[in-house]
Amino acid sequence: MGLGDISVLWTGRDRGISSTIGVILILGIVLIGTTSIVAFGSIALEDTQRQSTLERAEQTMAQFDSRAAQVALGGEETTQRLSMGQAEGNYQVLPNNGKITITHVDYNDADDDEVIYSEPLGAVVYENGDTTLSYQGGGVWRTDGGNTQMVSPPEFHYRGSTLTLPVIRVFGSDSAAGSPTAVLKKQSMKPIYPLSGKHYGDDTAEYLNPASNGQIQITIESPYYRGWAEYFDARTETNVVTIDDANQQVTVDLITLGPQGQFNIPTKEDPLQVQGMTPGSMSDLSLTVRPEASRPQKLSSLDWSLYIDRNGRQFEVNVNGLSNGECSDSQAADISVYYSDDDGVSYHGWKAEDAIPVTCNVTTNNPELKINLMDSGIDMTYDDLSGNLAENNPNGQTKNSVSFDHFDTDPMETYNRSDLEKENLDVVIRHYLNHFAPNFQIESNAGNSGNNVGIGTSEGDDIQYDGDTVITFLHVSENNVEVELE
Incomplete structure (x- = not known):
């Protein structure tokens, strides 16, 4: 037998061995695959069963x-x-x-x-x-x-x-x-x-x-x-x-x-809290201002304000202009309204055309000033505010034009106000309070050393507003x- 014949014999034997190994490998792969399928299938089945159990538990x-x-x-x-x-x-x-x-x-x-x-x-x-x-x-x-x-x-x-x-x-x-x-x-x-x-x-x-x-x-x-x-x-x-x-x-x-009805005259230390107010819903904000208890016969040199100061916005209602402030029909106080939304760089200014008369308390016969900021019968003129207010100083500031929201009309009416144009006091107040809604606090301040407002003798007569997002x-x-x- 030659070397070629031996080579042929060995090649045939290798082929037989290779075939056997191939079969074994195929069987192994099939077995591994089957085992994997069974294992993963079991896990998937367990997950499905557990998920089904949890869904039933949720229903239960x-x-x-x-x-x-x-x-x-x-x-x-x-x-x-x-x-x-x-x-x-x-x-x-x-x-x-x-x-x-x-x-x-x-x-x-x-x-x-x-x-x-x-x-x-x-x-x-x-x-x-x-x-x-x-x-x-x-x-x-x-x-x-x-x-x-x-x-x-x-x-x-x-x-x-x-x-x-x-x-x-x-x-x-x-x-x-x-x-x-x-x-x-x-x-x-x-x-x-x-x-x-x-x-x-x-x-x-x-x-x-x-x-x-x-x-x-x-x-x-x-x-x-x-x-x-x-x-x-x-x-x-x-x-x-x-x-x-x-x-x-x-x-x-x-x-x-926030509180409704009567309230204490607000101060820096004890402000009036307004909470949850729906914009434009202020229907009453009235108070009675009286002299200090030590000098009850006069409201002389009156310069007194209610104001709001929050996040760069400033609002002030100032009452002033009395000479001696005695209990007399000839005495009357002026009202002005100031607002700034840029921390005093510019402002809106309003003056009342008609002053508020000083009346006499029927019990004490002392002077008092009844102020109703929701009075629709007081005309305000959009104008410069000369001199100092009790809380803010508009001198040197730029007076801007203002867009107004009429809360008592449907649909809401918006229009521009310029110099010497007019608006009712209640609309002016509601408009500016809208910029602070729903939550803000009102404080007060006296602007000079005259016989000014007596906090203990004065009183808030009524405050009323609506709220949508409050308890x-x-x-x-x-x-x-x-x-x-x-």
Whole structure:
């Protein structure tokens, strides 16, 4: 046998070995692929099953929410039973999970706060892996890996100027796995606000509507605070939502309407707070100015202003022009109005054509000046303001033209005012107050050392305006539900 024949023999044997190895490799690849498909398929199947379980759990918790509302807020429904229907996961009743605190901040314009209500909320919690579904405060919250979303909204109804907040508290301590049955039982219900006969801390007022002054502050401390924050931010319009991650808290500040009716003459130290005012809605702003108690017979050298100064905008209503200010029909005070929106570089100026007469108090026979800034019968002329005002100095400033909004016409009429053109006093005042709405404070200032306005002897007769994004009516109740897991 030659070398060529041996080469042929070896080549044939190599081919046989190669074929065998190829078959083995193909079988291995098929086996690996099959194993991978089975493994990945099993994982996908498990994920699908778990997702299906969580979806059913969400539906169950939504049903629980509905049953809890029937028991807590319904009339005759005092007990409800619900099959939770899950084969996987665990349920717990946690009575101390979360807390709600309702505070009336600065309820008396003296920086005093009143805690209206502060109690645990409690929760019914379903856990499956890193996903948690929780019923709390009348809502359902889902947490996945630390991220919380709202499944159904809580019992927190904010519409216009009314907040209705039936606080649903959960009691109980049961836990269960598998498919327990939840038994919901009504414990009690009691009103929190309004509540006749219950007073604020300084006994100045009862827990009654309309709520005024300061703001209503609601704080939720909860593992699901981020979900609450999302809800508050979406449902409470222009009010302020503050998140405190360190303490798992969210706070929403609901502005109340400022004081209506009589008010104290404002000062720098104690300004008049205007809150939640709808632009153009000021319908009354009147006051009675009297001399200082030490010299009650005269309003001599009167130079006194109400003013607003905020964020580069300046507004002033000045009363001046009296010689001796005695109780006499011949005495009358001038009114001028000043406004600047560039921190005093330029301004708008108005003067009243008719002075306001000094009248006599029927009891003391001392002089007094009744000023109604919403008087539509006083004509104002757009003109230069010479001399110093009590708060601002227009000398050297440029007087600009002004566009006016007529709030008492429909549709709103806008037109330009130039020198010596006229407008009613009430329209002038409403127009400029619109630049500061909805929240601002009015102060006062005296411009010279004469016998000026007596703060203690004078009084604000009436202030009235409307508000759209404020809390005027507050309805809070506590509704307790006990939950057992069988």
